[in-house]
Amino acid sequence: MKSTRDVVTMRLLLVFVPLFIFSQSVEAHFRVVPRSRRSLVDENREAAYTLDSGHDYIAPPLEFDFYKKTCPQLPRIVQKVVAAEFAFDPTSAGPQLRLFFHDCFVQGCDASVLINSTNVNQAINFSIGNFFVIDDIKEQLEKECPGVVSCADVLALVAVYSVKQAGGPLYDIELGRRDSLTSYAPSSETFLPAFSLKVSGLLEDFKLVGLDLVDLVVLSGAHTIGQGHCNSIINRIYPHVDTQYPKYYSEQLVANCTDNGAIKLPNYDNNTQFFNDPITPLQFDNQYFKNLKNNLGLFTSDESLFNDRRTIKLVERYANNQDAFFKQFGVSLRKMGKIGVLTGTQGQIRKQCWVRNSNNADPALNPISLNFTDSTTN
Numbered sequence: 001m002k003s004t005r006d007v008v009t010m011r012l013l014l015v016f017v018p019l020f021i022f023s024q025s026v027e028a029h030f031r032v033v034p035r036s037r038r039s040l041v042d043e044n045r046e047a048a049y050t051l052d053s054g055h056d057y058i059a060p061p062l063e064f065d066f067y068k069k070t071c072p073q074l075p076r077i078v079q080k081v082v083a084a085e086f087a088f089d090p091t092s093a094g095p096q097l098r099l100f101f102h103d104c105f106v107q108g109c110d111a112s113v114l115i116n117s118t119n120v121n122q123a124i125n126f127s128i129g130n131f132f133v134i135d136d137i138k139e140q141l142e143k144e145c146p147g148v149v150s151c152a153d154v155l156a157l158v159a160v161y162s163v164k165q166a167g168g169p170l171y172d173i174e175l176g177r178r179d180s181l182t183s184y185a186p187s188s189e190t191f192l193p194a195f196s197l198k199v200s201g202l203l204e205d206f207k208l209v210g211l212d213l214v215d216l217v218v219l220s221g222a223h224t225i226g227q228g229h230c231n232s233i234i235n236r237i238y239p240h241v242d243t244q245y246p247k248y249y250s251e252q253l254v255a256n257c258t259d260n261g262a263i264k265l266p267n268y269d270n271n272t273q274f275f276n277d278p279i280t281p282l283q284f285d286n287q288y289f290k291n292l293k294n295n296l297g298l299f300t301s302d303e304s305l306f307n308d309r310r311t312i313k314l315v316e317r318y319a320n321n322q323d324a325f326f327k328q329f330g331v332s333l334r335k336m337g338k339i340g341v342l343t344g345t346q347g348q349i350r351k352q353c354w355v356r357n358s359n360n361a362d363p364a365l366n367p368i369s370l371n372f373t374d375s376t377t378n
């Protein structure tokens with residue numbers, strides 16, 4: 001015969017167990033996010049997990065001094081190559097900084113952007129470049145500290161040294177990222193913000209990778225250096241010329257990108273480029289924000305920052321205070337540099353940045369059957 005306590009316990013179990021199961025399934029149901037937007041960063045992480053051990057693996061955090069013992073030559077090598085390239089071509093800082101952004105936003109900062117295409121590149125990644133700088137550095141690193149430094153960390157360091165080379169501060173950035181085994185081209189279209197977006201759309205893309213409004217405004221300040229092609233401003237000059245541009249400026253854009261006002265585009269053959277910052281194009285400074293106040297933002301995305309009540313105050317602040325810009329840029333760059341990183345035993349250290357290591361007998365390190373292994377440059 002059961003005691004009263006047993007009966008009460010049984011009844012409680014009968015009521016609460018189904019309730020618990022129901023609440024779990026409701027929660028799971030509401031956690032569902034549309035696959036196209038949600039899952040590629042997650043899938044990369046999940047793949048890395050699975051390849052690791054099949055069990056929950058607590059990946060260690062990034063560290064400032066990660067290579068202090070294993071490759072103390074690292075900063076010197078990166079600095080030397082970036083400086084030499086800058087001396088040869090002072091516009092090199094732009095594409096090198098942009099590479100880091102394109103890497104981090106798609107699948108996390110895992111050097112997936114560097115993996116060679118076996119498929120078509122996505123339009124949104126058109127004009128990313130200076131891969132040879134990464135390869136040059138990696139080659140030297142493989143001689144001095146073989147198999148130690150990841151391509152993902154080289155991208156991060158090249159970005160910070162490029163900012164420094166262009167006259168900005170030298171930012172300290174955490175290291176210890178590892179390289180992905182895969183790259184999935186279509187996800188770049190999903191995750192990289194388009195030039196035609198305004199603040200709401202941009203913010204949506206930033207939030208998707210854990211960045212916020214301040215990050216959006218301050219990181220857009222990277223457009224204080226670098227260049228853009230006609231393709232990226234076509235929506236502002238054809239079929240109608242955006243009257244927000246000063247007349248003299250839009251006249252230059254139209255003259256160079258169209259054939260007497262008739263469209264030469266869309267195609268990627270028109271190599272005409274414009275400085276993102278027409279006033280101090282090669283200098284990493286706060287001129288970009290001053291330009292926005294004078295309607296000299298090149299892309300719709302730039303211009304929208306001064307036309308939106310959510311962002312205008314930040315633009316004013318950075319236009320008036322370069323130190324504030326420099327300080328927050330460093331904070332947000334480091335934050336961007338932590339998006340979806342692989343660490344510890346996740347991923348691998350690629351020997352050559354454009355291809356995952358292939359001479360490894362371990363199928364986990366050289367997978368052929370992941371559903372997104374058709375390696376393509378992001």
Ligand code: HEM
Nearest residue numbers: 094095098101127193194195219222226227228229232301
């Ligand atoms: C806010 C969203 C952003 C949009 C919509 C955007 C869009 C673009 C576009 C369309 C170009 C020109 C591509 C071309 O025509 O060749 C460009 C160039 C550039 N972007 Fe962004 N970008 C954004 C954020 C960022 C961020 C966060 C960074 C870095 C932290 C960055 C760094 C650069 C640099 C340095 C260039 C010049 C590249 C060169 O000189 O080749 N951008 N961006």
